[in-house]
Amino acid sequence: xxxxxxxxxxxxxxxxxxxxxxxxxxxxxxxxxxxxxxxxxxxxxxxxxxxxxxxxxxxxxxxxxxxxxxxxxxxxxxxxxxxxxxxxxxxxxxxxxxxxxxxxxxxxxxxxxxxxxxxxxxxxxxxxxxxxxxxxxxxxxxxxxxxxxxxxxxxxxxxxxxxxxxxxxxxxxxxxxxxxxxxxxxxxxxxxxxxxxxxxxxxxxxxxxxxxxxxxxxxxxxxxxxxxxxxxxxxxxxxxxxxxxxxxxxxxxxxxxxxxxxxxxxxxxxxxxxxxxxxxxxxxxxxxxxxxxxxxxxxxxxxxxxxxxxxxxxxxxxxxxxxxxxxxxxxxxxxxxxxxxxxxxxxxxxxxxxxxxxxxxxxxxxxxxxxxxxxxxxxxxxxxxxxxxxxxxxxxxxxxxxxxxxxxxxxxxxxxxxxxxxx
Amino acid sequence: xxxxxxxxxxxxxxxxxxxxxxxxxxxxxxxxxxxxxxxxxxxxxxxxxxxxxxxxxxxxxxxxxxxxxxxxxxxxxxxxxxxxxxxxxxxxxxxxxxxxxxxxxxxxxxxxxxxxxxxxxxxxxxxxxxxxxxxxxxxxxxxxxxxxxxxxxxxxxxxxxxxxxxxxxxxxxxxxxxxxxxxxxxxxxxxxxxxxxxxxxxxxxxxxxxxxxxxxxxxxxxxxxxxxxxxxxxxxxxxxxxxxxxxxxxxxxxxxxxxxxxxxxxxxxxxxxxxxxxxxxxxxxxxxxxxxxxxxxxxxxxxxxxxxxxxxxxxxxxxxxxxxxxxxxxxxxxxxxxxxxxxxxxxxxxxxxxxxxxxxxxxxxxxxxxxxxxxxxxxxxxxxxxxxxxxxxxxxxxxxxxxxxxxxxxxxxxxxxxxxxxx
Numbered sequence: 001x002x003x004x005x006x007x008x009x010x011x012x013x014x015x016x017x018x019x020x021x022x023x024x025x026x027x028x029x030x031x032x033x034x035x036x037x038x039x040x041x042x043x044x045x046x047x048x049x050x051x052x053x054x055x056x057x058x059x060x061x062x063x064x065x066x067x068x069x070x071x072x073x074x075x076x077x078x079x080x081x082x083x084x085x086x087x088x089x090x091x092x093x094x095x096x097x098x099x100x101x102x103x104x105x106x107x108x109x110x111x112x113x114x115x116x117x118x119x120x121x122x123x124x125x126x127x128x129x130x131x132x133x134x135x136x137x138x139x140x141x142x143x144x145x146x147x148x149x150x151x152x153x154x155x156x157x158x159x160x161x162x163x164x165x166x167x168x169x170x171x172x173x174x175x176x177x178x179x180x181x182x183x184x185x186x187x188x189x190x191x192x193x194x195x196x197x198x199x200x201x202x203x204x205x206x207x208x209x210x211x212x213x214x215x216x217x218x219x220x221x222x223x224x225x226x227x228x229x230x231x232x233x234x235x236x237x238x239x240x241x242x243x244x245x246x247x248x249x250x251x252x253x254x255x256x257x258x259x260x261x262x263x264x265x266x267x268x269x270x271x272x273x274x275x276x277x278x279x280x281x282x283x284x285x286x287x288x289x290x291x292x293x294x295x296x297x298x299x300x301x302x303x304x305x306x307x308x309x310x311x312x313x314x315x316x317x318x319x320x321x322x323x324x325x326x327x328x329x330x331x332x333x334x335x336x337x338x339x340x341x342x343x344x345x346x347x348x349x350x351x352x353x354x355x356x357x358x359x360x361x362x363x364x365x366x367x368x369x370x371x372x373x374x375x376x377x378x379x380x381x382x383x384x385x386x387x388x389x390x391x392x393x394x395x396x397x398x399x400x401x402x403x404x405x406x407x408x409x410x411x412x413x414x415x416x417x418x419x420x421x422x423x
Numbered sequence: 424x425x426x427x428x429x430x431x432x433x434x435x436x437x438x439x440x441x442x443x444x445x446x447x448x449x450x451x452x453x454x455x456x457x458x459x460x461x462x463x464x465x466x467x468x469x470x471x472x473x474x475x476x477x478x479x480x481x482x483x484x485x486x487x488x489x490x491x492x493x494x495x496x497x498x499x500x501x502x503x504x505x506x507x508x509x510x511x512x513x514x515x516x517x518x519x520x521x522x523x524x525x526x527x528x529x530x531x532x533x534x535x536x537x538x539x540x541x542x543x544x545x546x547x548x549x550x551x552x553x554x555x556x557x558x559x560x561x562x563x564x565x566x567x568x569x570x571x572x573x574x575x576x577x578x579x580x581x582x583x584x585x586x587x588x589x590x591x592x593x594x595x596x597x598x599x600x601x602x603x604x605x606x607x608x609x610x611x612x613x614x615x616x617x618x619x620x621x622x623x624x625x626x627x628x629x630x631x632x633x634x635x636x637x638x639x640x641x642x643x644x645x646x647x648x649x650x651x652x653x654x655x656x657x658x659x660x661x662x663x664x665x666x667x668x669x670x671x672x673x674x675x676x677x678x679x680x681x682x683x684x685x686x687x688x689x690x691x692x693x694x695x696x697x698x699x700x701x702x703x704x705x706x707x708x709x710x711x712x713x714x715x716x717x718x719x720x721x722x723x724x725x726x727x728x729x730x731x732x733x734x735x736x737x738x739x740x741x742x743x744x745x746x747x748x749x750x751x752x753x754x755x756x757x758x759x760x761x762x763x764x765x766x767x768x769x770x771x772x773x774x775x776x777x778x779x780x781x782x783x784x785x786x787x788x789x790x791x792x793x794x795x796x797x798x799x800x801x802x803x804x805x806x807x808x809x810x811x812x813x814x815x816x817x818x819x820x821x822x823x824x825x826x827x828x829x830x831x832x833x834x835x836x837x838x839x840x841x842x843x844x845x846x
Contacts, residue, residue, distance in 0.1 A: 038495070046484075046493040053478045053713070061469075070469040072461070072682040100523050101711045108706045112535060116548065116572075125539065125548065141705075148705045149539075259495040261713040282564075282571045283531045288524045288711065290476070290684040 004335035005413070006420055017417045020410050024367060027407050032368035034404040039188070039346035040395040041255055041312075042319075048311050049257040049298070057297035058290065069289035075280055077265070081292035085265040087302035088222060089249060090233050096267050097276060100287045103250040103264040107181075107215055108145050110248055110266075113279060114178070114213065115149050120245075121211035124151075124178060133171055133180040135163035137349055137377030137388045139188040142181045142217070146379070151178070153379035158190060162198035168205070175208035179215065185231040186220035189377050189390035190349040191342020193229035203237035205246065216249040222302075222309050223255060225316050226343040235267070244269040253295060255312075255346065256305060263288075263295050319393040323348055323405050330409035336416035339391075348391040349377070353416035357386045363411035369404045427758035428776075428836070429843055440840045443833050447790060450830050455791035457827040462611070462769035463818040464678055464735075465742075471734050472680040472721070480720035481713065492712035498703055500688070504715035508688040510725035511645060512672060513656050519690050520699060523710045526673040526687040530604075530638055531568050533671055533689075536702060537601070537636065538572050543668075544634035547574075547601060556594055556603040558586035560772055560800035560811045562611040565604045565640070569802070574601070576802035581613060585621035591628070598631035602638065608654040609643035612800050612813035613772040614765020616652035626660035628669065639672040645725075645732050646678060648739050649766040658690070667692040676718060678735075678769065679728060686711075686718050742816040746771055746828050753832035759839035762814075771814040772800070776839035780809045786834035792827045 005013065051057075061070050063078035076082065077098025086093040099106050115125045124130050131152040134143060138158075146153050154171060156163045163182065171177055184194040184202075194202075202214065216234055238244040247269070253262035268276065299305045324341060327350070331337040336353040352360050357374035364371050372390040375381040391408075393401055428436065474480075484493050486501035499505065500521025509516040522529050538548045547553050554575040557566060561581075569576050577594060579586045586605065594600055607617040607625075617625075625637065639657055661667040670692070676685035691699065722728045747764060750773070754760040759776040775783050780797035787794050795813040798804040814831075816824055 040495050043491065046491065049493075053476075053481055055476045055478065058476060068466065068469065070472075070681040070684060072463050072677075102707050105707045112539065116535065116538060141708075144705045148702065254495075258493040258713065260709050261493060261711045279571065282567045284525050284528045285564075286683050288684045288714070290681065291711070291714070 004333070005416055006335050010421065013417050013421055017414065017421075020414050020417070024363070024407075024410050024414060027410070028367045030368070032403065032407075034368060034396055034400050035370045036392050036396060036401070036404050036408075037370045037372045038395065039255075039392045041259060042315065042395050042397065044315050045312055045394070046258065048308065052257055052294055052298045057294050059297070061290070061293075063289065063293060067289075069293045072285045074286050074289055075284070076277060077287070078289050078292050078296070080296045081263065084296050084299065084301065085251070085267070088305060089218065089251060089265075089267045091235055091267045095235070095270065095273055096265055097273060097280070098287065098292055099264045099266065101252075101260055101262055101264060101291075102254065103217065103219060103252040104141055106250050106264055106266050107142070107217065110215070110276075111145055111149060111151075113276075114211070117279070119211040119213050124211070127176070129176050131174070131177045133163075133168060133177060134379050135180070135182045135187075136379070137189050137383075137390070138181075138379075139183060139217070140372075140376040142215075143379045146181065155379060158187070158192065160192050162192065162194035165198060165201040169201075172205060172207040172209070172212070177207065178209050178211060179213040181215040181217065183217045183219060184234070185218055185229065186223055186342055186345025188219070188345065189347040189388075190340045191345045191347055192340060193231050193343070196232045199232035199234055200237050203234060203241045203243055205243065207246070212246050214247050216247050218249055218251045220255070220345040221251055222305055223312070223346070224309060224344040225313050225320050229343045235269075245271050248272060256308065257295060257298070261291070263292055316394060318398055319401055320348065322398060322402050323391060323393045326402070326405040326409055330406075331412060334413070334416075337412055346392060346394055348393065350389045350391050350412075351387045352389060352412050353387065353419055355386045356412070356415040356419050357383060357389050359415040359418070360408070360411045361389060363414060364408055367407050367411070369407050371408070427756070428839055429758050433844065436840050436844055440837065440844075443837050443840070447786070447830070447833050447837060450833070451790045453791070455826065455830075457791060457819055457823050458793045459815050459819060459824070459827050460793045460795045461818065462678075462815045464682060465738065465818050465820065467738050468735055468817070469681065471731065475680055475717055475721045480717050482720070484713070484716075486712065486716060490712075492716045495708045497709050497712055498707070499700060500710070501712050501715050501719070503719045504686065507719050507722065507724065508674070508690070511728060512641065512674060512688075512690045514658055514690045518658070518693065518696055519688055520696060520703070521710065521715055522687045522689065524675075524683060524685055524687060524714075525677065526640065526642060526675040527564055529673050529687055529689050530565070530640065533638070533699075534568055534572060534574075536699075537634070540702070542634040542636050547634070550599070552599050553601045554597070554599050556586075556591060556600060557802050558603070558605045558610075559802070560612050560806075560813070561604075561802075562606060562640070563795075563799040565638075566802045569604065578802060581610070581615070583615050585615065585617035588621060588624040592624075595628060595630040595632070595635070600630065601632050601634060602636040604638040604640065606640045606642060607657070608641055608652065609646055609765055609768025611642070611768065612770040612811075613763045614768045614770055615763060616654050616766070619655045622655035622657055623660050626657060626664045626666055628666065630669070635669050637670050639670050641672050641674045643678075643768040644674055645728055646735070646769070647732060647767040648736050648743050652766045658692075668694050671695060679731065680718060680721070684714070686715055739817060741821055742824055743771065745821060745825050746814060746816045749825070749828040749832055753829075754835060757836070760835055769815060769817055771816065773812045773814050773835075774810045775812060775835050776810065776842055778809045779835070779838040779842050780806060780812050782838040782841070783831070783834045784812060786837060787831055790830050790834070792830050794831070
């Protein structure tokens, strides 16, 4: 077992540091250019969906209701595409709206609508000092939307079961707290899935704000890498509590088929669906139905998607394993890092020695390894303990990844030793 | 030459009315179901772009800058698609942003941004009583956006040269007037194209509001049916006046390739492009680049689009001609109707006898012919003279169209005679 670095003598640490720096400089001299910064599929994953562009998938361009998908019309998606997402999210097709290519845009737009027109009460923009709860570490693009609209973000810590629900119960007594934004399954970046108990407590929330909304970003609902986690269906859980109007669920095929050329969807209560459709009639005549038909013909149903996701998993599992094996080999037992072991999603969350995340990322950068910026997993980019780093192992090849993680581990240790020596 | 109906005696009118009603009832007995209500391409037009789904168009999925169009990235469109729209709108590619499938959504979103964040001054939503000028008759979906946001609409009459510019010059002295929304070429519904003088006066506007914006909806810029009109380039005209920040131009391939599965774009000044991109980074990672590449590979360049539009024109010209011939035959010289003779676009604007538009549309409906609702071409659906009807000749087959227009002409005359007899 490795020795805990914080327990080492100064001499031991200095000797270790010297050895690490020699290794580091060797890597630096290679002039590498490796990117582990964003949750992008690798080129081999994209190949899995190449048949999506086959013309045969579009037949005579007719949707199941006889509608010509080439022409104008059908606001909320062709019936068979609504049904596909209904299966994926386990909700009735009537509670689904199919949009364009990105769930991010759906979320932005939903919050924009709440700002301009409210969610059953005064427009949020007319209520001073409104807040959202943000389970942390979390997704930087969620935080960017909230910051853009001037919504104050309040951190809620997360553990293996999800966010601290006692804290949330307390915070939502403030009617300025208008909602929560979260990734309940294979969370970005920790990869954890909310426990049944956590989901039930979400379904039982009693917010002071009557115009409260939870953005339930189920981006990774079918993105298993190891033994699949199971997420309790939030709308099922709400059947006992009557809270279904609080929840707006979104997902997309971005990491199932092609990022940027996939199809995104929203699931919500009948009340929310009616409200959203009401303003959609002003926004659009309809989204890309050809791409919707293409996706349904390619995947057919939920079982088809599950089978396809096994192919993604076969590519991703060795990458996740490579990162975790390197962490085990180089960081375990040293008292300077902790990390999650996700069963799915696109990320691993790495906590380095307190006060060392920025330094670690900078050291990596200097050696040609780009990581997600330190702090990005916190609202306003402020990780007060300066320790969380989001690891995105999917985009590089496995060889590049192994090299990148080897360098990362060296940087984690260098930064930690320098911090310990400072103290 | 036909006799002017208003000059006829009561007996003559009654006799004529009886004859018309007999014809009308014969048509009614046929139980027809004809739709001339929306500006949708016909099935034969859709066939023109079927090769757009050919996989060969996507090659190895690489954009001209080497980027894999299947993956995330490229906020403002692949370079070759920006260039294609730059050619279409005759602006530099740097002044173009390529979006998703609909220019309507771009316009909605742009106005939403002005409401929430302003266009260089206070957010529009924080300025009480703001107004937009609406050249009439105009496009119902434009009016719907403005009404949705609670922006007061002020009618500006239009003639063959465009809107009344003297009136606009006067109205924009009110700083509550924040903008104008218009279709400068083959206008919806009149089909007229703004004269060079009109465009130059637009470029020279001196609005009191410093956060003034003109939504220049150039939807039909390449949609010639007869001898092409020519629209002066608004950004060229602004070079002399420095007013380029006032203009947001949009267009799309909706009626070039497939409505709903096309590509839409915006052109604007460097200042506006920078502002729009700034908030786009929060809204999306990028739009559908596969569809962008598909369109560029299919059309290649502006010349390719022009050649393609000739095929559309070959289908549309006989339809426009059929409507105009029927009007000439059945309505000309009777003093009860006037209509435009457009060289392009999707519509013909028909002015019936004052006070008769609603009645005419209702009579048609009863005989199985659906027209755009009377009043739809005016803000709030209020055509105070009750005389304008938008004719959309593209969607029905030519046979159906001839039947529908024959019925329409009978209804126009019945409604007019009944009105004259009332007076």
